[in-house]
Amino acid sequence: METIICDNDSELVSAITEFLDVIASRKISNKDDFSLGLSGGSIVEILCKVLMNLSETIYKHIHFFFCDERYVNDSNSLDFIFNLYNDTLFSKRHTANENIHKINLSLNLSDSTVDYKSNIQNYFKINSTSSNKIPKFDVLFLGVGPDGHTASLFPNHKLLKDTDRLIACLDDSPKAPSCRITMTLPLINSAHNICVIAVGESKASIVEECLNDFKCGGNENYPVSLVNPYHGHLIWFLNTDSARFCNEYKGSRSDK
Numbered sequence: 001m002e003t004i005i006c007d008n009d010s011e012l013v014s015a016i017t018e019f020l021d022v023i024a025s026r027k028i029s030n031k032d033d034f035s036l037g038l039s040g041g042s043i044v045e046i047l048c049k050v051l052m053n054l055s056e057t058i059y060k061h062i063h064f065f066f067c068d069e070r071y072v073n074d075s076n077s078l079d080f081i082f083n084l085y086n087d088t089l090f091s092k093r094h095t096a097n098e099n100i101h102k103i104n105l106s107l108n109l110s111d112s113t114v115d116y117k118s119n120i121q122n123y124f125k126i127n128s129t130s131s132n133k134i135p136k137f138d139v140l141f142l143g144v145g146p147d148g149h150t151a152s153l154f155p156n157h158k159l160l161k162d163t164d165r166l167i168a169c170l171d172d173s174p175k176a177p178s179c180r181i182t183m184t185l186p187l188i189n190s191a192h193n194i195c196v197i198a199v200g201e202s203k204a205s206i207v208e209e210c211l212n213d214f215k216c217g218g219n220e221n222y223p224v225s226l227v228n229p230y231h232g233h234l235i236w237f238l239n240t241d242s243a244r245f246c247n248e249y250k251g252s253r254s255d256k
Helices: 009-028 041-053 081-090 109-123 201-215
Strands: 002-006 034-038 062-066 068-070 139-143 167-170 180-183 193-198 233-239
Touching (some): 009 041, 009 193, 041 081, 041 139, 062 109, 109 167, 193 201, 201 233
Parallel strands (some): 034 139, 193 233
Antiparallel strands (some): 068 180, 167 180
């Protein structure tokens, strides 16, 4: 686990851009596409700036997925995370439709969940004869909610114990909207790289609690503390405000 603390938003965007540029360039140099998971909330603006910074050579090879999505009645709603990225990123960079893997709101919640899982499996060429049934994303970007939730995995929710499904739906989210589709911990923790982003003084206390719990193996009270890749790399990107109480990480740009 690595922690990178930046002085301001500009430095944070630069640090994430540099990280993403290096690993994406390496993958694309082998003539492979690059799989990336996006999240909503306060990190949308940061990620859009990061992805706008990437060269077209890299950007055109990225396939975008969503670590979670809000299942809403209105496809034009700004509660639909896809729309936040579409307005600020996808439309401006003329992103190919086939590179954007979003949930299908024309289906009911259960069928949309199955459809999204199939979309992911098809991209990774996973079928009934595959030896490895769990996709491994190149990078997943996750945020931290004020209660310690990440994606749509909420404190002490039954989905935290789900070890069988890759994608799950819920209709009892404690945060509106109540219906959502989310990656589960087994899928998240199978990624090659996971980046947790938390910024602002309002996140300082929860970041301290989550990092303390992470060191002790994680706690369902703070779902993001259970994010720990099986064989991959975990980075927490913080700014000085969100890292205010993380004294052991201060004085150094990163801590492994």
